[in-house]
Amino acid sequence: MTRTLEIELGSSIRTAVIRELDPLAADALCFxxxxxxxHADVPALVAAVRGLVPSLDEVxxxxxEACVAAMRDLGMFLGSIKRHGPEPVPLVPEVQPVLLELGRRTDMVPRDTVHHYTTWNPTGGRQRMYTGDIQExxxxxSVRMVFPHLREGLELAERLSGSDVADPKFAVLTDELTAHVxxxxxxxxxxxxxxxxxxxxxxxRAYFEEITVDGRVxxxxxxxxxxLWLIDQAIWASDNSEPEYEQFLRDSVPYSLPRWRELYDHWTGIPSVVTRLVEAYGDDPDGAERRMPGLRPSAEALSRLLRVIIVFRGxxxxxxRKAYDADLRLYPVGSGGASVDLLRQIVDLTRTTAQLTRRPAGSAAARAERRPA
Incomplete structure (x- = not known):
């Protein structure tokens, strides 16, 4: 698949079209x-799915856009069934080939994702919700509002990943990225x-549990x-991370839009922006700044970006910590597979990286000493 597909799915115009669509005539059933x-009425939920599943000829x-909307609505019902106990696909086996075809057509996993639940979800009276509670x-x-900014931010991160860290425009681009973050x-x-x-x-939380489709969890x-982890990958994490976070990223990538998967693959194979900044300073930071006056503004801009990320992550x-407190939680980890300990580790890694931008000078050995153990 090409970038064109992601642009069709992720752009504001395509998103507005998807929100309006109801290819399964599911509005009333979703309400x-x-x-x-x-009422934990699994038979009613199963009957609803059976009534909604289109034929492959219809698909x-x-x-x-209709494929995305269909996946959105089927996914809400499958997540609802799983919340009440049963694995949903065996109860409605005719849904599996449809999920696989919808996933193939959209170049995404064959179930609903956070994009379907938020960005591609209608607003107002047609909004799909598990509970109907205003908190939901x-x-x-809260998620819907950030996706347009993340799309812009990721394109800025791509420009930064290919820019000279001493170029005066580098700090300007970084500050634009910070505003989106x-x-x-x-x-x-x-x-x-x-x-x-x-x-x-x-x-x-229980509505976001995993399901099995065609043997795949x-x-x-x-x-x-x-x-946000993809911005991490470009800015610092491609070569300053730790195995647990790296594995978490690999597990998260399949649920991304096609364009974002391309960016992950690209950034994983090149030095991060922070690494290039440190290398530009080398062993003679004062001399480097005299030769390249743009270095200091670039370092300061990266430090501002990382401070904002640290605030969010904190x-x-x-x-x-509150939602997964032992006395409150029903599940030990988040629906994306991250534990509280991993979240704490990511905060610590980001803080360590921020130190590199505030004190990027020094030899390669000194830089290695600042890396997390």
Whole structure:
């Protein structure tokens, strides 16, 4: 698949089209789903899925956007069934070939993701929700509001990954990226203000459990699929990470949009932006700054970016600690597979990297000493 596919799916125009579509005529059933979930009515949920599943011939006539909308609605019901206990696909086996074909057509995993649950979800009276609780709506909006900024931010990160760290434009681009990342801080503040840890842990988390499709275990919609980690990969994590975080990224990549998977593959094979900055300073930082006056502004801009990321990650860690407290949680890890310990490790790694941008001078040995053990 090519970048064109991702642009079609991820652009604001395509997103608006997807939100409007209802190819399965599921509006009323999706609203009824809230009541079925409240009463744990698995037979009603199963009957709804059976009534919604299109034939493969019908899917063949769908537009790309209709395929996304169909996956969105089928996925909501499958997640609802799993929340109440049973593995959903064996109860409605005719859904499996449809999921596989929808995944093939969209070049995504054959189930719904956080994109379907938030960005491609209608707003207003047609909004698909598991519970109907206003707290769920706030959680969906908190993710929906950041995706346009992340799309822009990832394209800026691509430009940075290919830019000379001493170029005066480098700091300008980095500050533009920082402005987009700051929306994630606003997003997490919205969650803190409007979504209680108890609601997420006790009422909502169970709807994001994994399901099995064609023998493949697939994670449910998860905050981990919001790719701030991909900005990490470009800026510092491609060569300054640790095995547990690296594995988490590999596990998260399949749930991304096609364009973002391409970026991950590219950034994984090249030095990170922070590494290139450190190497530019070399063993004579004062001399490097005299030769390349743009270095200091670049280092300061990267430091500002990493401070914003640290603020977001710190607040996210605080929420996770409450939601996954032993006395409250129903699950030991997040729906994306990340534990609280991993989140803490990522915060520590980001702080260590920020130190490199504040004190990028020194030999390669000195840089190695600053790396996390």
């Amino acid at each position: 009824d789903m809230r009541r079925h979930n409240e 063949a006539g769908y537009s790309l 709506a706030y959680l969906q909006e 700051e929306t994630m801080v606003s997003s997490i503040d919205m969650v803190v203000a409007n979504v209680s840890p108890e609601f997420f842990a006790r009422d909502l 697939l994670l449910g919609p998860a905050a981990a699929q919001v790719p 607040r996210h860690l605080g929420i996770a």
